[in-house]
Amino acid sequence: MVKILMGLAAAVVIAVGGFLGFEFYTQHRIASEVETAFEQIRAGGGKVSHGKVSFDLRSRTVRIADIAGESATQPPVNIKIAGLTASGVGQPDAAKFSADNIEGTDLEVSVGIAGPTGGRVTYKAPQIFMKDYSGPASLPVRPASASIAEAYRSALEQFAAVSASSITVPTMVGTINNFGTVTSADFTYTGIGLREIRNGKIGSMQIERNAFTASTQQPAGKTDKLSGEIVNFASRDFDAAAIAAILDPQKANDDKYYRVYGQTTAGPYTITSGQGLRMRIDGMTVDDISVRPSRLQLPALLALIPAAGATPTPAQAREMMDKMANIYEGMRVGTAEMRGLSADTPEGPFKLAAVRFNLENGKVGEFAVEGLDGRSPKGPVKVGRFALKSLDIAGLLRIAAQFSNPGQQPSPDQFLAMFPLLAGIDVKGVAVPFKNTGKPLNVDLVNLDWGQFVGPIPSKVRLVAKFSGPLDGTHPGQQMLFAAGMDKMAIDFDLGTAWDEASRSLMLEPGAFEVGGLVKLSARVSLANVPRQIFSFNPQQAATMAAQVEAGAIELTLRDLGVIDVAVAEYARTQNVSRDAARQAVIQDIRNNATTAANSPDALAAVEALVRFVETPRTTLTLKLTPLGKVPAVQLFRLLQSDPLAVLAQFRIEASTGL
Numbered sequence: 039m040v041k042i043l044m045g046l047a048a049a050v051v052i053a054v055g056g057f058l059g060f061e062f063y064t065q066h067r068i069a070s071e072v073e074t075a076f077e078q079i080r081a082g083g084g085k086v087s088h089g090k091v092s093f094d095l096r097s098r099t100v101r102i103a104d105i106a107g108e109s110a111t112q113p114p115v116n117i118k119i120a121g122l123t124a125s126g127v128g129q130p131d132a133a134k135f136s137a138d139n140i141e142g143t144d145l146e147v148s149v150g151i152a153g154p155t156g157g158r159v160t161y162k163a164p165q166i167f168m169k170d171y172s173g174p175a176s177l178p179v180r181p182a183s184a185s186i187a188e189a190y191r192s193a194l195e196q197f198a199a200v201s202a203s204s205i206t207v208p209t210m211v212g213t214i215n216n217f218g219t220v221t222s223a224d225f226t227y228t229g230i231g232l233r234e235i236r237n238g239k240i241g242s243m244q245i246e247r248n249a250f251t252a253s254t255q256q257p258a259g260k261t262d263k264l265s266g267e268i269v270n271f272a273s274r275d276f277d278a279a280a281i282a283a284i285l286d287p288q289k290a291n292d293d294k295y296y297r298v299y300g301q302t303t304a305g306p307y308t309i310t311s312g313q314g315l316r317m318r319i320d321g322m323t324v325d326d327i328s329v330r331p332s333r334l335q336l337p338a339l340l341a342l343i344p345a346a347g348a349t350p351t352p353a354q355a356r357e358m359m360d361k362m363a364n365i366y367e368g369m370r371v372g373t374a375e376m377r378g379l380s381a382d383t384p385e386g387p388f389k390l391a392a393v394r395f396n397l398e399n400g401k402v403g404e405f406a407v408e409g410l411d412g413r414s415p416k417g418p419v420k421v422g423r424f425a426l427k428s429l430d431i432a433g434l435l436r437i438a439a440q441f442s443n444p445g446q447q448p449s450p451d452q453f454l455a456m457f458p459l460l461a462g463i464d465v466k467g468v469a470v471p472f473k474n475t476g477k478p479l480n481v482d483l484v485n486l487d488w489g490q491f492v493g494p495i496p497s498k499v500r501l502v503a504k505f506s507g508p509l510d511g512t513h514p515g516q517q518m519l520f521a522a523g524m525d526k527m528a529i530d531f532d533l534g535t536a537w538d539e540a541s542r543s544l545m546l547e548p549g550a551f552e553v554g555g556l557v558k559l560s561a562r563v564s565l566a567n568v569p570r571q572i573f574s575f576n577p578q579q580a581a582t583m584a585a586q587v588e589a590g591a592i593e594l595t596l597r598d599l600g601v602i603d604v605a606v607a608e609y610a611r612t613q614n615v616s617r618d619a620a621r622q623a624v625i626q627d628i629r630n631n632a633t634t635a636a637n638s639p640d641a642l643a644a645v646e647a648l649v650r651f652v653e654t655p656r657t658t659l660t661l662k663l664t665p666l667g668k669v670p671a672v673q674l675f676r677l678l679q680s681d682p683l684a685v686l687a688q689f690r691i692e693a694s695t696g697l
Contacts, residue, residue: 084110099125113150120144124171135175140168157220163210173200191285194278198238205232214252221261225250238278245271266309275300280329284368289331295370299327305377320378327371334368359439363432367400386413400432406464414471417478422467427487430459454494454575462487472507479507490537492573497537505529506554518608528554537568543590544568556601564590565671587671589688592663602655625649640691647693658696663689 089104105119119142126138148160174196207230214223229246249267280296283289305321350358374397379390391409395402410421437456468481482504488496506528509516519527531551537544549561565587572583610620632645644661651659669688677685 084108097125098127099123100127116146116148118144118146129175130172133175134172136172137168138170140171142166151214157214157216159212159214161210161212163207165208167206168202168204170203171200172202188285191282194238194282194285197278198282201236202232203234205235206230221253221255223250223252238282240276241274243271243273243276263312264309266307268304268307270306271302271304273299273302283331284329284334284336286331287335290335292331295328295330297326297328299324301325302327315382317379317381319376322374322376324374325372328369330368330370332368333364356439359435363400363435363439366397366432366435369397370399371395371397383412388412397431400430402426402429402431405429416474417471417476418469419471420467420469420478421465423464424468425464426460426462427464428461433459451494451575457494457496458491461489473510475508475510477508479505481505492537492570494575495573497573498535500534502532503530518604521611522604522607524555524604527556530554537573539570542566542568544587552599553601554599556599556604558597558599560595562591562593564592566590584672585670589665589669589671589674591665592661592689594661594663595658596651596660597658598651598656600656602652621652625652628652638687638691640689640693641686644686644691644693647695650695654695656697660692660694660696662692664692665689 084107086105086107088102088106090102092101093099094101100123102122103120105117105122107117109115121143122140123142124137124140128136130136142163143165145163145166146160148158151157151159208228210227210230212225212227214220216222226249227245227247229244231244232240232242234241247267247269248271249265251263251265254262254264275297276299277297280298283292283296302324303322305319307319307322308317310316374395376393377391379393381388389409389411390407393405393407395405397403404425404427406423406425407421408423410419410424412419434456437452437459440452463484463486465481465484469478470481471477472479483502484504485502486500488499490496490498506526508526509519509524511517511520529552532548533546533550534548535544535546544565546561546563549563550559551561552558567586567588569583569586572580572587574580574583606617606621606624609615609624610617613620613623615623628645628648632641647659647661651657663686666688674685674688
């Protein structure tokens with residue numbers, strides 16, 4: 039019996055010793071492999087060290103203490119990790135490493151900020167968790183001379199080789215010191231989460247809250263302190279391949295768009311300054327952020343950043359502006375929207391319902407501001423909508439680059455070259471104070487479009503506008519309207535011109551002008567033999583070409599909405615006669631002033647049509663003028679200034695009146 043017990047005891051001792059020996063061997067092997075991996079980082083020019091490495095065979099858990107490293111890039115990235123624990127570790131094959139869970143404690147990353155402003159940014163996270171990790175068992179060796187762009191590209195390639203179901207960081211604290219005018223800044227992230235990480239893509243990212251404070255240096259040595267927070271940040275469908283593409287010189291000719299993000303949302307966002315300014319944005323949304331490697335090569339852009347304290351030469355400034363234009367041409371933003379902006383200002387509260395824009399190939403399809411509500415010293419200001427149509431930002435930057443030489447003044451042609459960069463303006467629902475009346479001047483609509491450029495000059499223009507507002511009783515020209523009982527006025531007009539190169543004709547159509555309650559005018563005017571060369575800002579060339587232009591058919595329609603009664607009433611008031619007597623006096627004046635047209639039957643017919651128009655209120659007068667042969671337009675304009683009735687002799691006139 040004693041022998042049996044002794045045998046069992048010996049077997050237990052041998053088994054335990056064997057287990058402990060195997061565990062010791064495994065731990066030694068893992069420590070050796072960790073050291074080998076760290077040596078790869080050193081071979082690439084980086085610095086790295088670690089403390090104790092331990093392994094628990096039963097739970098397949100590896101622990102590494104006191105990790106510290108510094109990258110070979112300039113400026114270097116420094117990293118510290120108090121402890122790293124990987125549980126459920128495995129090696130599916132010789133090139134792969136996996137772990138059910140990875141936990142890091144007391145993570146700290148610090149890096150200097152490149153560029154002329156300098157500064158340093160540091161992030162600290164007490165804990166970081168990763169689930170279902172899988173990645174390479176070893177790191178590729180990079181040369182110590184690798185540029186920061188190459189280092190980023192290498193990091194993205196390594197990222198594409200790993201996968202994880204989630205990465206969470208409960209809290210992360212960051213600091214920035216001496217970054218430009220920011221003397222210091224602190225920000226705290228909570229609820230950081232990344233999901234579905236594989237093949238260089240992240241299915242979704244979120245930050246529940248980011249609170250920050252910043253101290254800034256103001257002019258004259260003053261300081262200000264900003265504080266704020268942004269909550270509910272969420273982004274989906276990140277693809278690292280798009281970033282890698284703009285870091286890869288081999289893709290310098292790749293004109294394809296690569297999507298970086300799907301949709302990103304955030305908000306509310308609030309910020310408060312020490313001077314009492316408070317601003318809030320209810321929400322922000324950005325859809326489809328994409329990049330184009332052929333126009334957005336980061337290595338070339340980073341090479342243009344001047345050294346700290348260096349002042350770029352005019353040539354360098356022009357090159358930088360051209361590269362900035364390339365950045366805009368290399369980005370695409372499907373839609374971007376900011377909603378519910380509000381702020382407290384010295385004049386009172388300021389609100390903005392929304393700002394929207396999109397961007398592709400360096401052009402903003404439309405930049406719109408909607409629902410502005412603020413105050414001016416004279417009263418409230420409202421804007422329903424203000425929009426710029428098709429703004430070419432890249433083109434604007436390239437033209438601005440031509441103005442970078444302080445010793446050379448830009449030519450008029452350089453200024454005019456900016457005109458085609460904007461396709462139009464749209465304004466709706468504007469109300470601003472009218473003098474000190476306490477009443478608003480309303481701009482219901484302004485829609486201006488232009489295009490079909492000949493050089494820098496548009497040959498097609500359309501303007502639609504509607505205004506309304508109070509009349510000024512102190513203005514001499516408006517006293518007649520006040521006397522007629524009018525205290526406000528509405529003005530609408532719709533004007534369009536278009537040049538047709540094939541027929542060499544220029545048309546004014548539509549041409550409509552209406553003063554509410556008074557008169558409505560419609561016009562259709564044509565000019566013939568209009569050469570292309572007339573669209574020039576060279577005064578001599580334009581004047582020479584203008585001599586070839588001929589007058590075409592003209593059609594005018596004038597509808598009385600009350601203007602005749604107002605004019606007759608004013609005449610009666612100033613002459614102290616009855617309205618009937620005033621009307622007859624006006625008619626007689628028309629006939630007396632038309633005596634020079636006695637030899638033109640058409641002109642006399644037009645005069646009689648005008649008389650009927652005055653005699654019968656609320657009627658319509660129509661005049662159709664057809665040129666008698668070739669009539670030089672310049673000659674007509676000169677006659678209009680000296681002898682308007684002589685102009686009528688150049689046309690066949692058809693006049694009529696009707697209800």
